[in-house]
Structures are given as structure tokens and as C-alpha cells.
Amino acid sequence: MSRANRYSGISIALHWLMVLLIIASYTFIPIRSEFPKGSEPRALVIEAALKMLNKQADDGRK
Numbered sequence: 001m002s003r004a005n006r007y008s009g010i011s012i013a014l015h016w017l018m019v020l021l022i023i024a025s026y027t028f029i030p031i032r033s034e035f036p037k038g039s040e041p042r043a044l045v046i047e048a049a050l051k052m053l054n055k056q057a058d059d060g061r062k
Helices: 008-029 030-034 040-061
Strands: none
Touching: 008 040
16 A cells, blocks of 8 residues: 555544544443442542543643
8 A cells, every 4th residue: 555545643543542432432331320420439430530631631731
């Protein structure tokens, strides 16, 4: 395959990001019933996820 016919790096990265997000969706949707809305474990999971995203965003700015 010639270089001109290849997809760009951004297209490839977005493709694999979508694959990971779809896998995560199919993984986490069935277990959401384990954490009813308003429960303490659900709040802890959401808080941990937001902290992780915030940390990654801060690391990306450095």
C-alpha cells in the first residue's frame, strides 16, 4: 500500500479510541444496576473517574 493511500495518524487514533469506548460501554452497562442512583458506591466511582480525568487533563497541559 502506498503512503498516499494510508489513513492519517489522527484517523487511526480516533478509530481505536472508538473501539475502546464501545468495549467499555458493553462492559459497564450491565453493571450499572449494581450502583443505584444516589448510592454512596456510585458517587465514589464517579468521583474517582472525574479525578482521573482531571489529572490526565492537568498532565496534558504540562
